[in-house]
Amino acid sequence: MSAKSPAAVRGPGERAGDPRSSSLRLLAALRPERGLVTVSVILAVVSVVLSVAGPKLLGDATDLIFAGVIDRARGIDFGDVGRLLLSVLVIYLVAALLAYLQGRMTTTIVQRVVRRLRADVQAKLARLPLSYFDRQSRGEILSRVTNDMDNLAQALQQTLSQLVISALTIVGVLGMMFWISPLLALVALVTIPLSGFVAGRIGRRARPQFAAQWASTGRLNGHVEEAFTGHTLVTAFGRQDEMAADFDAHNDALYRAARRAQFLSSLTQPAMLFLSNLNYVLIAVVGALRVASGALTLGEVQAFIQYSRQFSQPIAQVASMANVLQSGVASAERVFALLDADEQDPDPAAPASPEKLRGRVEFDHVSFRYAPDKPLIGDLSLTVEPGQTVAIVGPTGAGKTTLVNLLLRFYEVTGGRITLDGVDIATMSRADLRAATGMVLQDAWLFGGTIADNIAYGARRDVTQADIVAAAEATHVDHFVRTLPDGYDTVLDDEGSGVSAGERQLITIARAFLAEPAILILDEATSSVDTRTELLIQQAMNSLRQGRTSFVIAHRLSTIRDADLILVLEDGHIVEQGAHTELLAAEGAYARLYAAQFAQATIEL
Known part of the structure; x- marks a missing residue:
């Protein structure tokens, strides 16, 4: 398995979903920034x-003023007072500058950590098996990669810098308080256990609510992504009200979870403020008694009261940040759950490859099942010679697409083996295997970019504009591209807006043409084009298939009459195989399928 960064590595006994282990993993993610962290702490x-x-210096200045007021003959030494106040001003300016630099450095640390986490997630998505994406909605995955990652970054940014400052302030102020008056320091500490109890109680109640909030956010994003992706279909079937009702349900669930989480989180600040004021009153009363008895000076009590404020403020900040951190940890758990998901089997350390890529494919007693108790393909054997065109037909759910998914190792066989030119594809690297394969799917996928970029996407080499145009001409893309104002520079979005469904599919066919693969897979590649265009595509495919092994999945049987071999699949088994005329003469499953389509076509006419 490929190496992972420290952020993605689990220690012994750690598991996603455990707040403690997630917190430790976040701390582990800081290890590469040890140098910056050290400078930041300094x-x-x-x-x-x-x-x-x-x-303390302000307290000394107060004592000088008070002494001058009491001793009128001596008076106030404004020179000493001025020097003390100037020293305090310089000290506070330098402290503010250092705090600013520390904040900038912390921002750099946090953003580097989050950048590595994002890179880990991106690399993880590339290693996940197709079955993971079958179980998760795209919106849920996107929510983890975007919303949860952003919330984690925000939580770290808000807490990491202030947490260090607050913790150091508590220690420093507490030391000064004991130096001035151990008795008053003990009085100030009376409310600390109570503050810790209140903050801990609120935090324990808020943590599951934050987890529920971000889980609800993921479900809402998944619903919105599906609703907008399928907007045309939703409108066509008049399901806007149902989609709106589902949205309201998800939105209400998020509202309830977020309201509970934010309400519980907001209780921390007023609770800490109340305890801080209670602490202030106790110190003021006891301090006044100590001044009256002569045990402390007025300046010392003034300094102590300032320290008590400095002491209670970071405690309140730590308690408040604890809730922000709870939200961040909840998002971290979801991100780490993605990072901990089971990966596809790694490529062999020393992958094999055919001596010469010819395109001979053999299925040797292959079996496969998605679920342990539901076999889909059982003991399937098949040999396809180089350059042959094999058509795969059969009813929905027969295993047609699964067969080519196994060939591409989108899924691993559960029994038997598949070989390419005598080499077991399980011993090959996935990159080498898929580099030898071109695929045109029923759902035409385009990315945001120009038409030329989309056609060149599958090329295994550097291509010129002339190569792109030649591929477009061969697949009858050129004629409609030249009718567009910007031609091949026309920019498409990821939905392919501006071109029809058939034109989108033509572009994907041109992409496969330019890839020059040894094995060609066509999964209902002409399902979105009209009959005339389909005939043109068939002509282009005939030239494309020359010298290449081709697998054609088709429901429209008229498109596969020229195939060298037709396989009829039912329940994962090959029930018939042969040429078009042979299978029609056998009057079996293929003949029934063909007759049914012919009858349907007659009815439609």
Whole structure:
């Protein structure tokens, strides 16, 4: 299996869905940034030390003023007071500058970590088997890659920098408080256990709500993606009300989960503020008594009150950040669950390859099942010689598309083996296997880009504009492209807007033509074109198939009459095979299918 970055590696006993292990994995993701983290911590320490020194100097200035007021003969030494205040100003300016630099550095650290996580997710998606995408909606996967990743980045950004500053501030301020007055320091600590209890109780209740919020977000995104992708179909069948009702249900579920999570999270700040004010009152009362008894000076009590404010503020911030971090950890669990999903079997360390790629394909007692208790293909054997065209027909669910999916190793066989020119494809790398294969699907897929870019997408070599035009001419794409204002530079979106469904399919056929594959797979490749265009496509395919092994999946039997071999599949088994005329003469399953289509065509006419 390919190496993973530390962010994607699980330690012993870790599993996605466990907040503790997810938190540890987030910390592990910081390891590559150890140098920047160290510098960031040093900047934070110096900034906090300077900030903590400020109130003590202000207390000394207060004592100078108070002493001057009491001793009228001596008066106030404004020079000393001014120097102290200037020192405080410089200290606070330097502390603010260091805090700014520390914040910038933390931003760099967080964004680097998230960039690596995104790269891990992208690499993981490339290693996941097709079965994973069959089980997950595209919207749910997109939500993990985008929304959850963005929320994780935001949570880290908000908490990482402030968490270090707050923790150091608590330690520094607590040390100064004990230095000034151990008694007042103990009074200030009275509310700490209560604050920890309140924050922990709120956090435990908020955590599952944040998890529910992001899970609901994924389901809502999945529904919206499906609704907009199938907007034409939804409108055609008049299902707008049902889709709107489903949206409302998902939206209400997200509203309820988000409301509970945000409400519980918002309780932290007022609770901490109440405890902070209670702490302030206790310190003010006890401090006043200590000044009256002469145990403390007025400046020391003033400094202590400032420290108590500095002490309670980071505690409240830590408690508030804990809830933000809870939301981030909930998103991290969903991202790590994706990273921990079972991958397809890795390629062999030393992959094999045919000495000469000719296109001879053999299915040797192949069996396959999607579910352990539901066999789909059983003990199928077939030999296809180089250059042969094999048509695969049969009712829906017979295993036609599954057969070519096994050939491309989108799924792995559960029994037997498939060989390409005598080499077991399980011993080949998937990249080499698929580089030898060109495929045209029933659902024509185009990406955002020009028509020329889409045609050149499958090329195994650098191609020129002349190569693209030649492929387009051979597949009858050129004639309609030249009617467009920008010709081959016409920009298409991922839905192929601006061209018809048949024209989209023609472009994908031109793409396969330019790829020059040894094996050609056509899965209902002409299903979206009219009869005249279909005849033109068939002519182009005849030239494309010369010298190449071709597998043609077809429901329209008129398109496969010239195939060298026709396989009739039923329930994953080959029930008939032979040429078109032979199978018609046998008056078996193929003849029945052909007669049924001929009768249907007559009725339609």
